[in-house]
Amino acid sequence: MTAPPAEPDPGAAVDREALRRTAFLYQDGVMLAASVRALDALGLLDREQPRSPDDNGYLRVVWRCLTAAGWLTEGALGTWTAAGRAALRHRDRYLAAGDFLARFDSVDPDCWAAPWDAVTRAGFAAAADAHGAWRSGADLTDPVTLHLDAGLAVPALLSLRGTGRLDRPDGEIARLLTLLGWLDGENRWTPWGRAGRAFVDHLGMVGSYLPMVSRLPQLCRGEQVVVPGEGEWHCQRQLNVQASAAAHRRYFADADPVFRDIFSAPSPPAFIADMGCGDGSWLAHLHSMFGDGIRYVGIDISTVALDTARGVLEAAGVRDPILLTGEIGDPGALSDRLAAHGLRMADGLHIRSFIDHDRTYLGDGPRADVPGWATGAYVAPDGSPLSAVEVETDLVAHLRRWTPHVGRHGMVVLEAHCVAPQVARRHLGALHSVAFDAYHGLSHQYPVEYQSVLRCCRLAGFEPTGHLERRYPTSRPFVAVSLNRLTPVRPAPRFAPAVRQDTWQPAPDADLTDGVRLHELLYVDGELTQPRGWAAGATGVVVHDTVRAVESRIARALPGETVRVLDYGAGTGLASLELVRAFAQHRVVERLAGRGAALELHVVDIPTPWFAQGFALLRDVPYTRFHSLRDASGRFRGLREVIGGRQADVVLANMVFHLLNGDAMRHAAASIAEVLRPGGLLAFSAPDLAPATPYSVLFHDPNRLLRRYWLAALDSADPAGLPPVVRAAVAAVRPASRAEAQRRADRRILPAARTVSSVEAALTPHFLGRTRRRTDELLAEESLMTALVPANQTEYLAEVSDPRLRGELIHHLMSGRVLPELMAGPAGTALGLSIAWTTGRYQRR
Structure with a gap:
């Protein structure tokens, strides 16, 4: 340009x-x-x-x-x-x-x-x-x-x-x-x-x-300090309010699906309260959607903003809006002011746009568990510098002050983020962060990286609603602006003991080590309320599509009917685990029971330690049914046979299709079509379907590069010049093992990724629908964890039989060569890599 x-x-x-x-x-x-x-x-x-x-x-x-x-x-x-x-x-x-x-x-x-x-x-x-x-x-x-x-x-x-x-x-x-x-x-x-x-x-x-x-x-x-608030000398507030409204307008329209989702619930909010309402544009926009059936409340610390908002809302036809002075850091005071107007704070939907970073810094002492990922330069009230840990700790404390007040409907949050200098300098002219991070830092504001915000939200007891998340820009490896609905973290549902109705179960003494390691790659520390961001977003889309299809089926369910969902290639159960939480939130089982109907979730895969871990995590859910794709002789079975000739209403395939070659994908598509009822839904995600977008890589690209560096070392003309761990690994390889090792590696990570078009071609004879692309951030530590999952490392570097040496080799090549190279490229983020996902929503013809 x-x-x-x-x-x-x-x-x-x-x-x-x-x-x-x-x-x-x-x-x-x-x-x-x-x-x-x-x-x-x-x-x-x-x-x-x-x-x-x-x-x-x-x-x-x-x-x-x-x-x-x-x-x-x-x-x-x-x-x-x-x-x-x-x-x-x-x-x-x-x-x-x-x-x-x-x-x-x-x-x-x-x-x-x-x-x-x-x-x-x-x-x-x-x-x-x-x-x-x-x-x-x-x-x-x-x-x-x-x-x-x-x-x-x-x-x-x-x-x-x-x-x-x-x-x-x-x-x-x-x-x-x-x-x-x-x-x-x-x-x-x-x-x-x-x-x-x-x-x-x-x-x-x-x-x-x-x-x-x-x-x-x-x-x-050090001769002067900025003091935000009334009497401020550092900001021409009228221009700031007007510019903010212009900058925010596009995001307000993008948030419409979030509000429709919230207000379609059986018990919608009684009012919308916009903290930091500025000129009132967002409330005026929402009034055009929902009319006078709810109340509209604007809160701002600036009287200039409230005066402007009064005129904007009056012009938009908002009847009797409530306009209050208030500060983002004091939700308790807001609760009292709302009560004076006859409103319970918990009955409302609380929204805010680009205001959480503009809170007053209070300080709360360093916390050991905040990540310290923020890269901004931050200024304390006295002009001294603040560390990332101090700012993130303050953010956690700030969010926790809101937790008691928003448990019913959560919050809709538009927020701006700083972008790490090493990323910003690669995208000059494509982002506003050079200026934005500077004038916000100087004015005692505290924007942090998106990953930092998500981690702090978790620490404060909030979780994002994955399918509603929006990130801007959509095509670059950084997040300058995000839109999320934050709700209190839902605990994993508990179930009364019930008799299992499976056609497959793992052996009682099955070794779950490999499955546990994969599970920890999908959930932070294996905690079921903390899915990792790299997979949570795309999985959330699949789960949301599935829940929508099931809810539409509830309305037509007859007494004695069973609504069936099938999780194809379930692995350790990520999609099923998230689906169980969503079913509990939406009271799916209870609503079906009220119509005399039932729910079944059929969990299907090849018997492996991964699948055994999935069973261990889901065995207490009474409506799950586990099945093997292979019979006792090892023969692959069609899905209709797997679930006993019954039909499913929904099939989901989360992180599966990228692993299937052409013939296997065509067979899978036909088998899924056979088990789905006419008009039934297929929802899928895949993180390794080519091509990647210009500023992303595919999920297995780091592993492919790891393999290339390893093969180059094996063929080195100067083995003595290799780093010690690489030299030791090369010396341990038997020449006769290389052909078999290459075959195993090719099977696991596919030297050339399957393509989106090949999956679409396999589905087209049986389904109508479309695919979509999205990107998510894979942290460097998560990329390393992927390579170190035992089943992965034995396939990626099968030539090395010693587990300890193989692990050291992976650490050396990933940390010293693969990740630095990729993170310095177009897909590099501050903390890892932007990876390209494909999601799909298809109906059986």
Whole structure:
């Protein structure tokens, strides 16, 4: 993607990605210009290692901003990179941009509605002349050019917007916009400029923090601290509220399915309470969906926001909205205020958008179990730096304060996240994190990585609803924004003892070691209330589709009927375990019993230690039935035979189809179709179907790379030069074993992954439906765990017979070669890899 030429073709189509890149780099440019100005004032730009362990919190935010922009290395002290040195060759231009931006230090509510004074106009004209002369010899595709454009363009565009002149720019601003390709030679908007106007509101977010960055030198010296709340000097709140509403609008519409899901329940919430409601746009949008049947409550700490919300809700026709002052960190006080209006807090659905990171830091002492994954630079109320553990501990304590109040309906949470500098610098122009993380850090806000949020939610007693989760962007290996419905963690249901009705059970003395290791790869510490995120999302989609199909069947169930679900290739039972929890939450068994009907969950696989572990975990569930796909002679059986000639209403196949070759997949599709009733549902997921997306890998790609590195070591022309553990493993291999070992490895991880199209082709003769793609993060530790599952390692590296040596070899190759290589590539995340999943929802013809 490139920036437009100075004079774009007036008839040219607009590249939206290039326009988005410009908007992101403009915001980066504002923060980088302000940072250069502050560091220059402190005399720190000329040091090769400019950072110090004694730097205060604000200065650490600045260093992190430069690191995310690729200007500094990621070490504790940091050194200037080639990109940083190249950018600072234009130091005087960044200083000029920073100085001009520092003029906009007012927090007066009407400051952007007033025309510029004569001094500002003259300063702009001089700066525009100097910038135009510099730009004539600049590379227009270089991010530096857009950074420096931003120093003038951002305040100019915000001024046009605030004074109502965005339709008719004139004077020096029009001259600048013509230089940038937004206007033609006759002061008419070009296609690029017309499209770019849609992003002007978004520039208001970074613009709202110009009063703060104008005093960045004082903050970095420790001469001043930011004090959020009433009387704030650091943020022009009116512009901030307006920009927030513009930025959040798209996410509000995306959340509609979440609300429909919640309000379709037999006992829906009595009211919706939006904590941090801003201008009230989300409540107004929800009123357009649900009308006057429920109450709408807006809460905000800012009186400016509440005044704006009152007007927005009145214009939307919301009758008698309740508008309250309140703070995200004090749900107890909110409960009292709601009670004064006759509302029980537990009866409402509590929602919030981009506000949990804007809580007041209270501190709660370090916790041993928070992950410490957050990479942001955080500032304590006194200006000192905060560690990741301190911020995550505070987040857990904050969420726990909400737990007693939202047990009935949970919370719908839109949240923004920081992105690790080593990831952000690979995606400059495709994310807002360089600027976002900086102005939030400086203003005492505490966004953390998405994985950190999920782990802290679990520690606080909340779990996300997997099938409702949304992450943005959908195509990159980072999460800048997430949407979740959080509910209190549901304990695993308990059942009274019952007589088993299985056609297969494992031997009483079956060795479950291998199954336990796989189970721990799927659940944190094997705990059934903590499915690991890498598999929980796609599995949640399969479970949700299954529950929906079963619920539609309940409405038609007749006395004496049985609703049957079949889990094909169940393994250790992940999908069935999650389905049992969902059935309990939706009272499926009880509702069927009320109609005189019953439920059966048929769990089917090849007898292995994995399947034996599944039986151990599900044996107490009375409606489960375990079956083997093989008969006593080892013959594969069709599913209709497996479950005794009966038909199923739903078949789910979770993490199965990627393991089947062409013939096996066609046979499986025909067998599933035979056992499903007409119109019955097949729901599936698979993490290893090609192709991967541009910024993801397939689940077994790390294992394939592990195998390639191992084969290269086996064929090394210099075995003595190999690392000791690799050398020892090579020396232990018998040449005669290599052919059989290769066959076993090929069977387990498939040298070339099966394709989505091949699965679709196998299903098409029997089913109607479609596949979808999604990505999820596989942590580096989880990728290593995958390779170390005993059954996997004996197949991936079958040439090495000594388990201890094989484990050491896997640790060495995965930690030293495979994961660093993949994490440095397009799919690399802060903590692991983005993996591509395929999910499918099909109906039998």
